[in-house]
C-alpha cells in the first residue's frame with residue numbers, strides 16, 4: 001500500500017512500538033489518529049505528527065467503535081487500522097496460575113480488540129474494495145513466551161484471527177498483516193529502566209521495529225517478522241514439535257534464578 005495521504009489509526013500509540021510506528025507512518029505522509037488508555041501521552045504523540053488523539057480502551061467494543069467514528073469524522077474514512085495495544089503480566093507461579101481476570105483481559109486486548117475493529121471496518125472496506133488491517137501479535141504467537149501462558153495463548157489466537165481475515169477478505173481488496181516481533185526495547189520487557197539503557201542481546205529498538213512494519217505495509221506482506229530468525233524457529237517448531245519443547249525446556253532452565261524463579265533479567269543478560 002502506498003501510505004501517502006492514507007488515514008491510519010494506531011491503538012496503544014502513546015509509547016513503545018505504537019509511538020514509533022506513528023512517527024514512521026507520518027514520515028511516509030499518513031494522516032494519523034493516535035489512541036491509547038493514556039490520552040495525555042497519546043496527545044503528545046499526536047501533536048508531534050500533526051494528528052489527533054482519542055482515548056480508547058481496546059478491551060471495550062464501544063471504545064473501539066467510538067475511536068473509528070472519531071477518525072471518520074475527522075478524515076472521512078479509515079484506510080489502515082493498526083491494532084497494536086497489548087500488555088504482559090507474567091504469571092505468579094505455575095503456567096495456569098494467572099487469575100481468570102488476567103486471562104480475560106489478555107483475550108480482550110489481544111484478540112477481541114482485533115475482532116471488534118474488524119467487525120466495524122470490514123463491511124466498509126469490503127464495499128470500497130480497499131483497506132488495511134494490521135494486527136500486532138508477537139513471536140510468542142508463533143512460538144511461546146516463557147513465563148506467560150496467557151500472553152502466548154492469546155497471541156497465537158491473534159495470529160490465527162489474522163489468517164482468517166486474510167484468507168476470507170484479501171479477495172475483497174482488504175489487505176491484512178500480522179506482526180510477530182521478538183523482543184523490542186519498550187516498557188513491556190519488565191526489566192528496570194537503567195538495564196534498558198544498555199544494549200540488550202537480540203533486542204531491537206521500537207524505531208527498527210516500526211521501519212520493518214512500514215516496509216511490510218508497503219509490500220503488503222502478510223507475516224511481518226522484525227527479527228528474521230523467528231522464521232527459522234517457527235519452521236523448527238513445525239518440523240519437530242517435541243524437539244522444540246525440549247530446547248525450550250533447556251532454555252527455561254537457564255533462566256531460573258537461585259530461588260528457582262524465572263528471571264527476566266537473565267533473559268536479557270542484565271542480571
Ligand SMILES: NC(=O)c1ccc[n+]([C@@H]2O[C@H](COP(=O)([O-])OP(=O)(O)OC[C@H]3O[C@@H](n4cnc5c(N)ncnc54)[C@H](O)[C@@H]3O)[C@@H](O)[C@H]2O)c1
Pocket residue numbers: 011012013014015016017018035036037038056057058059084085086087109136137138139180181182183184185186187188189
Ligand atoms: N516489546 C516487545 O518486546 C514486544 C514483542 C512482541 C510483541 N509486542 C507487542 O507489541 C505491542 C505494543 O507493545 P509495546 O512493546 O510497544 O509495549 P508498551 O507497553 O510500550 O506499549 C503498549 C501501549 O498499549 C497501551 N495499552 C495497554 N492496554 C491498553 C488498552 N486496554 N487499551 C488501549 N491501550 C492500551 C499502553 O498504554 C501502552 O501505551 C503489544 O501488542 C505487544 O504485545 C511487543
